[in-house]
Amino acid sequence: MFFRAPGRSRxxxxxxxxxxxxxxxxxxxxxxxxxxxxxxxxxxxGRVLDHESRTALAGATVVVLETxxxxxxxxxxxxxxxxxxxxxxxxxxxxxxxAPETNEVRLTAAxxxxxxxxxxxVALKGAVVSGQRVAAPATQATATLSxxxxxxxxxxxxGEALQKVxxxxxxxxxxxxxxxxxxxxxxxxxxxxxxxVRQEGQQWGPEHGPEIDPFLASQLTVVKGAASVxxxxxxxxxxxxxxxxxxxxxxxxxxxxxxxxxxNNGLGAASGMVEGNLRRLPALSWRAQGTVRKAGTMRAPGxxxxxxxxxxxxxxxxxxxxxxxxxxxxxYSQFNTRIGILPAAHVGNQQDFLLAVSRDRPLETTGFTxxxxxxxxxxxxxxxxxxxxVKTGNAGRLSTTVAQQVDARDEYDKYRPRNDNRAALDRxxxxxxxxxxxxxxxxxxxxxxxxxxxxxxAGTYQFNRYADGSRQFIPFYTNYVGxxxxxxxxxxxxxxLEGGLRLDRRDLQxxxxxxxxxxxxxxxxxxxxxxxxxxxxxxYDASTHLTLRLASGLTRRAPAPNERFSDGVHNxxxxxxxxxxxxxxxxxxxxxxxxxxxxxxxxxxxxxxxLTVYQTRxxxxxxxxxxxxxxxNIRGVLASWQFQQTDATLRGLDVSxxxxxxxxxxxxxxxxxxxGRDTRQDEWLIFMPADRAELSVRYExxxxxxxxxxxxxxxxxxxxxxxxxxxxxxxxxxxxxxPPAGYGLLGxxxxxxxxxxxLPLELSVAGANLLNQRYRDYLNRYxxxxxxxxxxxxxxxxxxxEFSHAKSTP
Amino acid sequence: MKNLxxxxxxxxxxxxxxxxxxxxxxxxDTPTPDDDNEQITTxxxxxxxxxxxxxxxxxxxxxxxxxxxxxxxxxxTLAPNTxxxxxxxxxxxxxxxxxxxxxxxxEEADEHxxxxxxxxxxxxxxxxxxxxxxxxxxLDTRLQTAAANATGTTGTLKITLRHQPGTxxxxxxxxxxxxxxxxxxxxx
Numbered sequence: 001m002f003f004r005a006p007g008r009s010r011x012x013x014x015x016x017x018x019x020x021x022x023x024x025x026x027x028x029x030x031x032x033x034x035x036x037x038x039x040x041x042x043x044x045x046g047r048v049l050d051h052e053s054r055t056a057l058a059g060a061t062v063v064v065l066e067t068x069x070x071x072x073x074x075x076x077x078x079x080x081x082x083x084x085x086x087x088x089x090x091x092x093x094x095x096x097x098x099a100p101e102t103n104e105v106r107l108t109a110a111x112x113x114x115x116x117x118x119x120x121x122v123a124l125k126g127a128v129v130s131g132q133r134v135a136a137p138a139t140q141a142t143a144t145l146s147x148x149x150x151x152x153x154x155x156x157x158x159g160e161a162l163q164k165v166x167x168x169x170x171x172x173x174x175x176x177x178x179x180x181x182x183x184x185x186x187x188x189x190x191x192x193x194x195x196x197v198r199q200e201g202q203q204w205g206p207e208h209g210p211e212i213d214p215f216l217a218s219q220l221t222v223v224k225g226a227a228s229v230x231x232x233x234x235x236x237x238x239x240x241x242x243x244x245x246x247x248x249x250x251x252x253x254x255x256x257x258x259x260x261x262x263x264n265n266g267l268g269a270a271s272g273m274v275e276g277n278l279r280r281l282p283a284l285s286w287r288a289q290g291t292v293r294k295a296g297t298m299r300a301p302g303x304x305x306x307x308x309x310x311x312x313x314x315x316x317x318x319x320x321x322x323x324x325x326x327x328x329x330x331x332y333s334q335f336n337t338r339i340g341i342l343p344a345a346h347v348g349n350q351q352d353f354l355l356a357v358s359r360d361r362p363l364e365t366t367g368f369t370x371x372x373x374x375x376x377x378x379x380x381x382x383x384x385x386x387x388x389x390v391k392t393g394n395a396g397r398l399s400t401t402v403a404q405q406v407d408a409r410d411e412y413d414k415y416r417p418r419n420d421n422r423a424a425l426d427r428x429x430x431x432x433x434x435x436x437x438x439x440x441x442x443x444x445x446x447x448x449x450x451x452x453x454x455x456x457x458a459g460t461y462q463f464n465r466y467a468d469g470s471r472q473f474i475p476f477y478t479n480y481v482g483x484x485x486x487x488x489x490x491x492x493x494x495x496x497l498e499g500g501l502r503l504d505r506r507d508l509q510x511x512x513x514x515x516x517x518x519x520x521x522x523x524x525x526x527x528x529x530x531x532x533x534x535x536x537x538x539x540y541d542a543s544t545h546l547t548l549r550l551a552s553g554l555t556r557r558a559p560a561p562n563e564r565f566s567d568g569v570h571n572x573x574x575x576x577x578x579x580x581x582x583x584x585x586x587x588x589x590x591x592x593x594x595x596x597x598x599x600x601x602x603x604x605x606x607x608x609x610x611l612t613v614y615q616t617r618x619x620x621x622x623x624x625x626x627x628x629x630x631x632x633n634i635r636g637v638l639a640s641w642q643f644q645q646t647d648a649t650l651r652g653l654d655v656s657x658x659x660x661x662x663x664x665x666x667x668x669x670x671x672x673x674x675x676g677r678d679t680r681q682d683e684w685l686i687f688m689p690a691d692r693a694e695l696s697v698r699y700e701x702x703x704x705x706x707x708x709x710x711x712x713x714x715x716x717x718x719x720x721x722x723x724x725x726x727x728x729x730x731x732x733x734x735x736x737x738x739p740p741a742g743y744g745l746l747g748x749x750x751x752x753x754x755x756x757x758x759l760p761l762e763l764s765v766a767g768a769n770l771l772n773q774r775y776r777d778y779l780n781r782y783x784x785x786x787x788x789x790x791x792x793x794x795x796x797x798x799x800x801x802e803f804s805h806a807k808s809t810p
Numbered sequence: 811m812k813n814l815x816x817x818x819x820x821x822x823x824x825x826x827x828x829x830x831x832x833x834x835x836x837x838x839d840t841p842t843p844d845d846d847n848e849q850i851t852t853x854x855x856x857x858x859x860x861x862x863x864x865x866x867x868x869x870x871x872x873x874x875x876x877x878x879x880x881x882x883x884x885x886x887t888l889a890p891n892t893x894x895x896x897x898x899x900x901x902x903x904x905x906x907x908x909x910x911x912x913x914x915x916x917e918e919a920d921e922h923x924x925x926x927x928x929x930x931x932x933x934x935x936x937x938x939x940x941x942x943x944x945x946x947x948x949l950d951t952r953l954q955t956a957a958a959n960a961t962g963t964t965g966t967l968k969i970t971l972r973h974q975p976g977t978x979x980x981x982x983x984x985x986x987x988x989x990x991x992x993x994x995x996x997x998x
Contacts, residue, residue: 415986417848418973419914420921468842476841513841518851518873518903520843569876576877633876634850636990640877 040085043110047077048093051116060095060117065102087447088491093117106541108493138489139498139537139551140227141598141612141654143167145220147245152749152766154796155260155269155293158192158214162240165222166670167612167654169689172780173207175265175298175789176310176339180210181779182224183614184650184674184688185237188560188622191227192240195331197385197403198232200436200462204474204562206624206781207571210240211335211381211407213314215258215271215291218245224654225614226553226594228533229485229500232458233557236592236618247285247320247329248277255801264792265308266368267295283321290315296370300787301774303365307340309372328388334380341375341571342782343414353630353637357736357784375414375571378428381407396445407434411570415635430570431467432474436460453488464561473568473575475512477561481505485533496539504531506558512565529589531556549598559587563622563643573781574631578622578643587645591619601657609657614650621648625686626735639736639784646680650688664702669695675726683728686735690724690742690778710760712752719745724778737784743775751796762798767791843904849875850911852901853991855969857886857894857953866894868967868993873903885994886967888933890958896935896951898924898969900989916949921975924948925982931965931995932956945980955997967995 048060056077063070064081066089073079086108094100098117105113143165145153153161159170159178170178171186182190187206192199194212201211214220223239231239248254253276260269275287291314298308316333343364356363382405389399410428417423442456460481466472485502508527513520537551559578564587566577578587596614601607627640656670671693676685694717701712724739731738751764772791776783855868866888872881888894900911915922919941926935926948934954937946959965969992974985 415973415988416975418911418918418922418988419848420918420975422848423975465839466841469844471844472841476839511840513843515874515878515904520904520906522840567877574877631877632881634853634870634872634881634989634991635987638876 040083042084042086042107043080043082044084044089044091044105044107044113045078045080045111046113046115048073048079048095048115048117049077050098051118057095057098057117060093060098060115062115063092063094065090065092091115106491106496138496138539139535139549141167141224141549141551141596141610141614143222143224145222147218150214150217150220151762151796151798152764154215154258154271154798155262155267155794156214158210158212158217158220158240158242161214162220162222165220165224166656167224167652167672168222169672169692169779171206171687172777172782173209174305174339174342174780174782174786175308176295177207177209179203179206179208180222180240181689182222182238182240183616183652183654184676184685185616188234188563189237189557190240191231191235191238192242193231194242194383195244195333195385196387196401197383197405198436198438198460200405200434200438200460201379201381201407202409202432202434202464202474202562204566205570205573205575207341207377207573208409211337211379212242213271213291213312213316213333213335214242215269215273215314216244216289216316216333217242219243224612225551225596226535226555226592226616228553228555228557229487229502229535232481232483233502233504233531233533233555234560236555236557236590236594236616244287244318247287247318247322248275249282249285249322251277251279251282253803255803257797257799257801259797261795262295262792263794264789265295265298266370267293269293283323283327284319285322286317286319288315288317294370297366297368299368299790300361301772301790303361304368305782305786306343306362306364306366307373307375308342309370310337310339311372312337324391326388326390328386331383331385331387333383335382336378336380338372338376338378340372341377341414342785343375350629350632350637353639353736359785362786374412374416376412377571378410378412379408381405392443394446396443398441398443400439400441402437402439404435404437407436408432409434414572427469429471430473430568431470432464433467434462434464436462450491451488452491453486455486456484458483458485471568472513473566473570474562475510475565475567477508477510477565479509479561480507494541498535498537498539500533500535502533504533505529506531508558508561510561510565512567527558527586529556529558531558531589545601545604547600547602549596549600551594551596551598553592553594555590555592555594557590557592559589559622563587566643569633569638572638574627574633574638574640575624576627576640576642578645581642581644584645587622587643588620590621593617606660607657609655612654614652616648616650618648618650620645623648623685623687628733628736630736639781646678648676648685649679650674650676650685661697664700666698666700667696668698669693678728681728684726686728687779688724688726690739691722692720694719708755710753710755711762712750714750715748717747717749719747721777739778740776740783743773743777745773745775746770759799759801762796762800764796766794766796768794843906848911849902849904850900850989851875851903852899852908853969853989854899854901855886855967855993856897856899857888858897859889860893860895868995870991870993871903875904883991883993885964886996888953888955888995888997890932890955890997892955894953894955896953898949898951900971912949915947915971918975919947919949920945921973921978921985922947922988923972923974923978923980923982923985924951925968925970925972926951926953927968927970928995929966929968930963931959931967931997933965933967933995933997935967941978943978945978958997964994964996966992968992 048057058075060073062079088106091105092102093115157178159180162168162180169181221241227235227239255274258271271291273289277285293312296309297304314335318331320329385403387401391397409432411430413429438460440458444454462479464477483504487500489498506529510525512523533555535553540548564577564579566575594616598612600610624641627642630637631640652674654672658668661667673691676688678685696717698715703710723742747768749766754761774787851873853870857866868886869884902909936952937948939947939950971989972985973988977984
């Protein structure tokens with residue numbers, strides 16, 4: 001399956017990730033250890049089957065995590081658990097040789113629930129799995145890329161991988177930089193939680209991708225729609241949760257190795273992970289992980305794209321201590337990358353510029369090389385995080401997350417300094433440091449009369465500087481944010497209602513260098529905002545196979561410093577913030593009203609799917625658009641952009657579905673449509689994703705017990721993207737180039753697991769753009785100058801290793 | 811629950827944790843002029859008729875740096891069939907006092923080459939200075955005009971500075987463009 005029904009919680013690995021999960025979690029479940037009320041006599045029963053063969057599994061363990069009730073299946077696969085109270089439970093089913101699965105079960109009456117387990121690639125892994133990791137507000141449309149889905153994206157950047165999620169596109173700059181866009185919203189409106197910490201990089205400019213190693217994640221969850229109450233006022237467009245696997249909680253040492261190679265740009269990636277849990281100190285777990293990734297020149301059909309290589313080196317480590325009533329974890333990660341910038345954007349005069357953007361291919365092309373020349377960006381991002389929790393007796397659970405992250409971004413111009421002494425120093429033209437400290441304190445109260453909920457305090461201190469002697473682009477600023485939120489959930493029968501409130505106070509102090517008439521000066525300003533947010537939603541289980549979700553949210557978002565004060569040239573692009581556009585006053589806060597309705601058809605034998613319709617109205621919507629005629633400096637003309645503010649309405653729908661054609665054949669499809677209107681000017685919004693659809697057929701071969709190849713599959717995938725025709729009026733005078741034509745791409749993927757001795761080697765090969773189609777995407781900033789990547793074959797290998805003595809799951 | 815003491819201590823630590831993320835006060839920092847960051851704000855092409863007379867000047871000037879107020883560009887109105895002695899002046903007026911970039915270019919003349927391209931007007935520019943490798947530079951030039959422009963037409967003179975460290979060979983191809991300015995130019 002290459003996409004998943006949202007809302008399904010992934011198989012619970014667990015342990016220390018509690019701390020992580022918590023951060024990302026809404027309080028719904030959880031540690032509700034209420035003393036049993038009167039009518040706790042409900043029966044949960046069902047069967048446990050092998051997902052592949054549909055045969056009954058005898059002796060499988062079924063555990064209700066919350067109550068610790070456990071049983072084993074009978075010879076016909078049946079299980080019974082009685083004396084359960086009404087409520088939401090996480091039921092974990094495990095069986096030797098199968099991947100354990102944890103599912104959420106909402107009990108109001110006696111229920112019958114079947115489980116189908118997937119054979120585990122690592123048989124006899126011996127991991128005892130408990131606890132859970134929970135994501136996302138229940139009432140929002142969410143999508144999860146599981147470890148299996150992620151396996152098909154290994155080697156790609158985070159933003160690129162997220163495009164697998166329906167309704168998510170990317171704002172792209174060449175082959176190395178992808179910024180996730182959810183339902184047409186991006187950058188300052190999408191919050192990324194990297195292992196529970198809000199990612200705070202220098203996200204100015206679409207050529208600044210999230211500084212995250214996707215190999216860290218064993219699961220990616222996307223909340224499509226506002227989740228501002230829980231995650232802060234800038235989560236208007238949505239949230240991306242990057243979740244590592246929880247730290248190991250069974251004694252022993254395990255490891256994993258991932259290798260990726262790509263034919264198009266010679267990309268090679270290797271990522272390794274080692275983790276362990278001490279037999280003598282079962283509370284102590286640890287993990288170390290590292291990734292290297294390097295790509296050479298990308299090949300568009302017919303030519304190589306100059307200076308399109310990139311390299312990356314990342315590592316992380318975590319140590320956790322966990323007891324049943326308290327726990328703590330320390331996590332550190334470092335991300336380093338260097339990305340080449342296409343020189344085609346560096347042009348001379350107006351005429352050259354017009355020629356450059358009208359060319360079929362860049363004037364200067366090149367041969368293949370791994371060298372990265374000027375211009376390039378060099379980024380380092382470090383995160384240090386501490387999380388901990390304590391159960392506060394019967395009252396609930398208190399947890400905290402404290403993190404500090406430092407983002408250092410150096411951008412080297414194509415041009416070296418003319419002065420040899422300065423050139424010898426090889427200093428970047430732009431050199432920025434952004435340091436952010438975040439802290440959160442969360443108290444989840446125990447379940448009380450169907451209510452579960454949490455109260456939280458969150459604070460951020462952020463400061464942004466550029467190095468002496470480097471060019472100003474974003475001014476010096478210091479930002480304090482303090483917030484208080486409260487979320488409650490109420491569950492009754494088939495209904496679940498959720499409501500939340502949040503209040504943030506933000507204090508932004510800016511020091512900006514000016515050069516009015518050539519005289520240097522510093523302009524200081526201070527802005528204070530109080531931004532409230534509210535949400536209300538409901539989930540209704542219409543039947544065991546149909547769930548309806550309604551979510552609404554009202555959010556106010558203070559404009560970010562880059563939206564207001566960016567000013568200058570980087571990577572041959574000129575950008576100007578709203579406040580600095582002549583004639584504009586200070587940018588006003590945005591007010592957003594979201595509505596989303598999702599219908600999910602799930603757990604059917606053949607047809608499953610999901611439909612989401614949404615509308616987001618944003619008053620004083622801040623967006624970037626080209627400046628025409630473009631700005632001129634002494635080197636010539638620059639592609640130029642400025643922030644503007646208007647009222648916007650975004651509507652759209654995401655539809656996805658899968659149909660089991662025959663026993664081993666799965667047909668799947670998805671489509672996403674966004675319509676963005678500028679309601680102040682009564683015209684379409686600029687830079688909205690074009691309509692897109694995808695269709696795939698997958699064949700999964702039968703697993704023979706004695707076969708050397710297991711879990712083999714083949715998949716054909718077709719992607720179609722239409723031309724964006726809904727653009728502002730007089731578009732030729734509003735952008736440097738009209739939206740590119742629509743395109744269709746063909747992909748093919750095949751994979752299998754080879755058993756090499758006791759080692760299961762997961763191998764796959766994937767071909768993208770097999771017909772070597774020339775195309776450009778409307779949301780890629782390189783589309784003015786160059787085509788997208790041509791044919792690409794990717795080879796992936798994953799090797800899980802287990803060093804401990806094999807012990808079967810109890 | 812016998813380690814209640816430990817738990818309480820732990821709880822207290824958690825509650826206090828946000829306080830630990832103390833933020834050293836960085837508020838005293840202030841942006842400083844970016845002196846290491848080279849800019850050319852001004853390019854002047856000064857033309858003096860060889861027969862004497864007033865000096866004509868074409869100028870590109872953008873003292874507030876990239877963006878902001880647009881650069882001011884003043885062009886040339888030249889006399890027909892006249893020879894001028896040309897001199898290029900480049901300045902960085904963001905520095906105080908203004909930095910003489912042309913002097914720097916002269917010092918590193920073996921890494922620099924100016925190109926002069928006229929279009930739509932009868933103007934020919936010849937470089938008259940040489941670097942230590944006997945390759946032309948272009949800080950000093952001779953400009954020769956021919957017949958006047960047809961009435962109502964204006965041409966352009968494009969001046970380009972190519973930075974060619976270690977690669978200068980007398981042609982425009984190697985290196986990067988440091989300056990590219992186009993002046994409206996007419997012979998009348």
